[in-house]
Amino acid sequence: MKKKLISLIARSVGACAGKGLLPDVDLSRIEVEVPANPEHGDYASNIAMVLASQARQNPRKIAQAIQENLDDPEGIVEKTQIAGPGFLNFMLKDDVWRSVLKDILDQKDRYGCLPAGSGKKVQVEFVSANPTGPLHIGHARGAVVGDVLCNLLAATGQQVSREYYINDAGNQMNNLGRSVLYRLRELAGEAVEFPENGYRGDYIREIAGDIFKKEGSRFRDENEEETIQRFNEAAGAVILDGIRKDLRDFGVTFDCYFSERELYRENGVGRLLDELQKQGFIYSDGETLWFKTTDYGDDKDRVVIRKNGEPTYFAADIAYHANKFSRGFDLLIDIWGADHHGYIPRLEAAIQAIGRPREDLKIILVQLVNLLRAGEPVAMSTRSGEFVTMREVLDEVGRDAARYNFLMRRSDSHLDFDLEVAKKQSNENPVYYVQYAHARICSILRTAQERGMTLPDFPAIRPSLLAEAEERTLIKMMARYPEMLEGAAKTLEVHRITFYLNELAAVFHGYYNKYKVVTQDAALSNARLVLVAAVREVLKNALGILGVGAPEKM
């Protein structure tokens, strides 16, 4: 709808320019929006004010010229008006609005979506937690935001690949193997002092227990370094399996799990560093190799090969992102915990050094979650093993409520997650508000069916019967749904979907309490059944993108 109006305005401005009324201007700056106040029309454009400074004319005069030169071959505009400092307001014909109902019922679960393959090839990397322990609640937020973003991008035509990067080469993994070894020694009856920076969670004891059952004290006959390496891999595999299962139960799946070790096979990291050194991005100070990230705005250069000859995490990450691009993606999106924000400049520097514009990598920071129980903070620390896992949250509050709660804030804003509130099935918990609207409509349709009515085809109803203010509001809100999705996809802001859903559900609940859908008047009932069926479809589609269920009964 917006697009149609923009092209109407663009043609009018062009016509004005042709007549010498206006200078030629940049048409890409035409904006159309939905005014906050319905009296200001269905849509409004600020074009005249934008042009005023360029054209050095009174904005109202410009608006008038545009208004007079509007050519509306499809006949969608009922009337226009000039208001305020120079807004051009549009009222659309009722038929235009009612045709939205037809679109929704025709397109069903594709309503609001753009054709597959019409967009870019995008890769989204998210979660990417080290397989050193189960996922906790902070990972859960990143998982949901990433998953929903992928759904959203796919719905708006992008070709999306979901990826989990496994940091399985490095010190953290050695800690894991060592932690297992020490628990195993305890089981074998040795008196040991557990390493300071070891992982203390119970899952380590379980893994050690399994190994002990299988092989007893075999570790005593082995070289310690080799044993740790062996336990790293064994424990990492077990933990990663658990992570995959938790994610799957949370509704999050990946197309690819990419192992950091993969990068080191056939010396991929080394070869890339050599290449960059040839190009002058890497220099040596005799002992270590440095990447000149300051060339691209970082505040200092970064080490890629340590004094001891080992590559840093950053070195691997450069190779990893080069690898991603080599797989043909137009756009990479990384989702990180906000505590990693200091890492952004160096990675942006790196992707520019490997020959990509900065816009080809977008990094979404997800703020940390404050976990509460009935208002009281819950202490969390991975190392000490005192933390609430994603699994526990899932079991306690359920998938739908947990996911919805993570989507109620902008991702860069802190989130208080209260377990008691999230599991309450009450009005404090917005997920049920939206789901209830859906279930209610299903109930209405069941009732209609019991009374012998069937959902009529759109052409069979008299759309002019939908004349109540609430009905018009519902229709207009549903007409905005595709625009909302596009905006959310463009800005990568998934929370917009949640807010939209709350608003649509609110308008519906208000309508429901005021008017009856199934009445003695068959024609009116038919029209209203079509309306609420359309609302149900939009609710279901949006909930589907959020990965939240749309129950028919609750």
Add this chain to the structure above:
RNA sequence: GCGCCCAUGGCUCAGCUGGAUAGAGCGCCAGACUACGAAUCUGGAUGCCGCAAGUUCGAAUCUUGCUGGGCGCACCA
């Protein structure tokens, strides 16, 4: 010390990339089921949009400075 993010009713937060009278939910007060589901609805009170300048037709939104809070600042990942 340097850098990034945040600051909007009592609380938790939106505010569609600069628009018209700043909005929701929770909480508080008062009401609505012999009704297609009351997990719902209707009405009411609450705001120097942290402070101060600047940019312009127009600022919660952009710029700069300050205040206050969070997070980073490894040859960890």
